[in-house]
Amino acid sequence: MLRVATAILCFLVGGVVVHSAPCEPVHIHMCRTMPWNMTRMPNHLYHSTQQNAILAIEQYEELVDINCSEVLRFFLCAMYAPICAFDFLHDPIKPCKSVCQRARDGCEPIMRRYNHSWPEIFACEELPVYDRGVCISPEAMVTEFAEDVKVVDASLDVMPNEPQALDCKTWNSDRCRCRKMKPTLTTYMEMKYDYGMYPNT
Template identity: 40%
Template sequence: MSMDGCRLKVVILLWCLLVISGSSFEIGSYDLERDRPAKCEAITIPMCVGIGYNLTRMPNFMDHDDQKEAAIKLNEFAPLVTYGCDVHLRFFLCSLYAPMCTDKVSTSIPACRPMCEQARERCVPIMKKFSYTWPESLNCSKLPTRNDPKRLVHGGARE
């Protein structure tokens, strides 16, 4: 991903943070409205370092308690990310396993549904060749849409 592409995503995300407040989002068993520490921490997950933002908060949207646990699970997607079936796959996965954190907002910020749907659409054919299916834990219908004014989401332009 080009540096301009990362900057654009971060700018879109920060704009959303300034315009929208509050969030209600659930994926897997994770609920943003439950109590959780509001402290941001530096991203240490190798796949997510240099993704366009540097801070995350745990537990994540996949209900991992720490980055070490998240990194182990995220590493299962490394071959698919390396293959490059979708230009935004790494960013999308990191937004769930190492969600962006800012002290300006008390919740983490997930990717939007269109980014998930694009990744699924482009990667499922590759996964099928190796007898894999899109994981239920990455159910796109549970992600917020970009048009929901009550939810913060990472943007993701279709290419």
């Protein structure tokens, strides 16, 4: 009986570890050109390892090669090797609905010629809309900043209660009325924040 209980406990603990897996480097060849290089498993299609995801994504290589949609590779990689952002470890970021629709609109006509339709696992209707949820699209990926853009490091986990003057010359930590707030999906939705993602260099 003790062995059975121990086995069940190990299985449950193992399941929790897989669910909250940390970020890992992207090994899927098709996704090496994406503006992110870290992913996490399981992915949005419930593949527990990148090896499983590689076997599944390979069936779309010919569609990517013929370039039926300029966003197909981005969409597939966002599904099979989702971007791993430390602030969204428990809520992996999905591709936006519009990205899925653009990929489907470009590629489904070609798929139909060979008696295939857009896969049900890529249900565009179930993906978030950019202005009402957190999602990624090629246009939203920031790779360079204009000189007048101020980047705030969200890893500090501190957001001000009240907006501070951007040109404040006498700012110090004693005057700042701040409280620690984790920038999670819920925070972004409740506070209606705009957000951007950029690769670490």
